[in-house]
Amino acid sequence: MRFQAPRGTEDVLPVDSHKWRRLESEFVRCVDLFGYQEIRTPTFEDAQLFLRTAGETSDVVSKQMYDFFDKGDRHIALKAEGTAPAMRAMIEHGLLQAGTVHRIFYNTPVFRYERPQKGRLREHHQVGIELIGSSAVEADAEVIAIAVQFYERLGLADFELRINSIGRSECRDKYRAAILEFCQPWLANQEAEARAKAEANPLRLLDSKDPELQKFMAHAPSIQDYLEPECAQRFESLQRLLSDDGIQFQVDSRIVRGLDYYTETVFELQIESIGAQSAIGGGGRYDGLIGQLGGPPIPSVGFGIGIERALLALESKGIVWERGLTGVFVASAGESHVASARRIAGQLRGAGIPALYDFEGRSLKSQLKQADKLGFRYVAILGDEESATGTVSLRDLSTSTQSSVGVDELLGALLS
């Protein structure tokens, strides 16, 4: 029997892994500039963590959670998103006190039982940040600016930043009632299940992918008209800060997000060129989540960016990251030179230079081919002539030039 990767999962193969490493290190460099520190949490959690925070009516919980009972009869779920586990850990380790601001980041697999398609996986990976402990609007602006700067660092320019405020719970209660009333003519023709779902969480009608419903919702009332004056002012201040930072955005009142813990600011980064699953990042403020988990009432804001979608976006814009050439392949023209090749490769590694040599008795031609395929910058060739003169023929594959270098001078030549 031949096994395949489970449906909705992807292998990252050696030819592509350098792209992941580059993206991840660009992310770390970007968040380092703002003083964020890494947190790592387990791949699975008590299922209640997600049930309580993401919302029982959210798709993530109601349809997509990978949950099971373990051998000790505990209800476990694979990580369905990154924020609640990070907050669970901060509370558990007593790190949260009112008045202290924490900045954390993570890089984590996320599991959702979705219908797989391009850019929509059952296991995907997210890099994300959480700014914990501030209700200042500057915190929202900082988090959004980091998401934008990250993509700019990658060389991506034409994504859209869509922002919205969904207000505090008072604003949303009034707005939910208004949306439900507006949707009555549409809901009257729906199955009981769809009606029940809409009644449980009317806001989800706004970001439905159903084209008929989308058409109907085009004239729906806007949350902007239901914001309390304080929330409306806060949203205006955020827009001013983003404009001051030279960040382009659109206010989009249909951005409501798929997780129930958000309050006030929500945002998404989208790019058309990767198809229907166009969200390449999203986040917002979640002032009630830590309290819901039994922690102090600490306001926070953050985002998550899908690594697979970020890489798709780069590819769709023709941004190609070549694997950098490094190191030396020490090739031997004949079996009698293998021992010297082994010794030289060891010396190179000792000096911090990646090096390989061939012990399979391949022809010189196939060793050269292999060096090229593996991404080596240099090939040091050892043959009878080189051996007689105490030299190697050093070929630079990046420039296709070759020179004769004394074995004793090899390190110096490579390190200069």
Ligand code: HAM
């Ligand atoms: P989310 O919008 O569910 O938010 O996911 C964040 C990002 O992960 C999306 O914008 C997308 O790029 C990627 N993503 C989501 N689902 C999939 C999937 N099935 N396949 C591939 N990529 C996917 C959150 O998870 C929040 N925890 C973000 C956050 C952090 N909010 C506040 N802090």
